Amino acid sequence: MxxxxxxxxxxxxxxxxxxxxxxxxxxxxxTPLYVMDEELIREQMRRYVAAFRKTGLPFQVAYASKAFCTMAMCRVVEEEGLHLDVVSDGELYTALRAGFPPESIHFHGNNKTPFELEMALDAGIGLFIVDNFTELEMLDRLAGEKGKRPRILLRVTPGVEVSTHQYIQTGQEDSRFGFGLSGGQAVRAVKEALQARHLVLEGFHCHIGSQIFGTGGYRLAVGKVAALAKEARERLGYLPRIFNVGGGFGIRYVEKDRPIPPEAFVEAIADAVRKSFDGLPLPEIWVEPGRSIVGExxxxxxxxxxxxxxxxxxxxxxxxxxxxxxxxxxxxxxxxxxxxxxxxxxxxxxxxxxxxxxxxxxxxxxxxxxxxxxxxxxxxxxxxxxxxxxxxxxxxxxxxxxxxxxxxxxxxxxxxxxxxLEDLVGKDRIPGRMRGNPVSGGPALEVR
Structure with missing residues (x-):
């Protein structure tokens, strides 16, 4: 090993x-016991930040908490100056209970519930990544009811297929995530977002998959989103201020794995943005690594x-x-x-x-x-x-x-x-109709 x-x-x-x-x-x-090397976690976070600083471009690094989310982890993220991605009320609640600043939280997810949207609005989170038209309409309505005007990114599906397991591919055209580029869906989403009375459209987001070892897919995705930005400018007069390239940066699990370092991903993404957004104001580049921060x-x-x-x-x-x-x-x-x-x-x-x-x-x-x-x-x-x-x-x-x-x-x-063991039955309930033979609750067992 x-x-x-x-x-x-x-x-x-x-x-x-x-x-x-x-x-x-x-x-x-x-045992079993999860042991987390805190120094390595912090080192990985610092590598992404240092790599972006070298590019000279405006940037933001957010930790994708779905990879590993606890209150202590949220504290480490805050101490290292990163932002935080959440995808559920549970992850949001964990972050808030840990004292993480809500303005530095982004909310992801393809099926955010009304409760989750309201919870995030009430908390004053920094940004929503809107995944579909249903969410766009619902968020606009709920924000209006609460007198809020949240910032949003539109998640687009760039139609990029990468070499990874099919369960963790997310950027292909046939995906349940995001607004498709083909057929004009993404442009329509931009138009509706701009017409929304209670939303502030900041830019675009895309994510092509997970456990990725090369930069080619990111370069291709950047090019496609840049083309969307140019079309949005020509047709709607809109220019994105932010472009979130997502995460998915691979790590080494076994000998045959050949990941590239965070610096190589950052350099490739920055280079692709410079070239693809030629003729447009360069957007602020965001990324959201998760696995590559905590995996190893x-x-x-x-x-x-x-x-x-x-x-x-x-x-x-x-x-x-x-x-x-x-x-x-x-x-x-x-x-x-x-x-x-x-x-x-x-x-x-x-x-x-x-x-x-x-x-x-x-x-x-x-x-x-x-x-x-x-x-x-x-x-x-x-x-x-x-x-x-x-x-x-x-x-x-x-x-x-x-x-x-x-x-x-x-x-x-x-x-x-x-x-x-008590945790396992703590939420169990026995209906009254089954209580003909009362349950004492059994012995109190102390098992490590």
Whole structure:
């Protein structure tokens, strides 16, 4: 397993992250456990900001909180001077409870509910990314009722297909996101936005997908949105002040992945904007990285349970987590690397498959992984789990969602508590008609 950020092997032969021994973290906080390298998170944020400053162009970097959203993470975003993207009332509420400045929040989503729009309007968020005509009309009406005049961007679908899993492609013509460029839909959206009495149209947004390793798709998308800007000027006299190019910048999960650094993405986007917007005032460039900020900063720790050898076929090593804390392998065949955190210097001499504990044949985290001979009780560390793991965690089979710790300079801070068994039934209710045999509630169990 490749080490990322502050990761190293210490003198005990244990994996260490942020100056904290992973084996001790597992003992102290239990497993499964999400460990986040806070220093690496901050470093990635600073790289985007520094890269944009070098371009000399006006810019804004917003963290896409859907990748990983907790109150502590929102505080880090604020401390580093970034803005914040949210896509639900839950993410918005998390940010507000963390004290994040509402004027620096952007609201995304293809099906924002009236409640979510009203909540965001009441909070005074900085900007809405409007995804469709229904939302455009509804937001204008609600803003008028509240005496507000929110700023908006129109999300457009540039018709760009990139090489990534089909589930995380978002810029192709056949997409549920945004206003299509073909058929004049996007131009019509500009016209209606300009006619809206209670909205301020600031510009355009596009997002072509996730886990992208090259710049070609971004250059193509910039060119198409620039063409829309020129058409909007000619037909409607409108010039965009802001162009949000989205995110989707890829990271390294396994050896075959070949991501490019944030600096290369920023340089390519800035160059494309300069060339494509030739003859127009250059807009302020916005980006919204998520995975590339937190992905490599996350490591999930598991405790090995059963080991099953199917002679001549496969050896299964089962851990105390799986698709409940990392849905990505089951959802779109995501691949990962891993090591034994407590025996990190031992030679990998056998090939095993890492299985989860759920009652699903598809609950496999890693196929054909090279490890030292695995024993029950070993601590398995899976790298690059900072994005779309905690945020997708679930209670299938009534498993409890794991705790999250931030590590930095030898200190480990619990930022999300592990769910308890009581949490699992805390919202359950038994109808009165079923109470012929009263339920005592069962024993009070303390289980870590």
């Amino acid at each position: 490749r080490l990322h950020g502050t990761g190293r092997i210490n003198e005990r032969g244990h994996l260490e992250i942020g100056g904290c021994d992973a084996v001790e973290l597992a003992r102290r906080f239990g 900063a996350g490591t999930t720790l598991y405790t090995v349970g059963t080991v099953k050898d199917v002679p001549g076929i496969r050896k299964y090593v089962s851990v105390d987590g799986g698709m409940t804390d990392n849905l990505r392998p089951a959802l779109y065949q995501a691949q990962y690397e891993a090591m034994l955190a407590n025996r990190a210097l031992e030679d990998p001499t056998e090939t095993v498959t890492i299985a989860g504990k759920c009652c699903e044949s598809g609950d496999v985290l890693i196929w054909d992984l090279k490890l030292p001979p695995v024993r029950t009780g070993d601590i398995l560390a899976v790298s690059c789990t900072g994005a779309y793991t905690y945020s997708m965690a679930n209670n299938y089979n009534r498993n409890r969602r794991p705790a999250v710790v931030f590590v930095r300079n030898g200190e480990a801070d619990l930022v999300v508590e592990r769910e308890t």
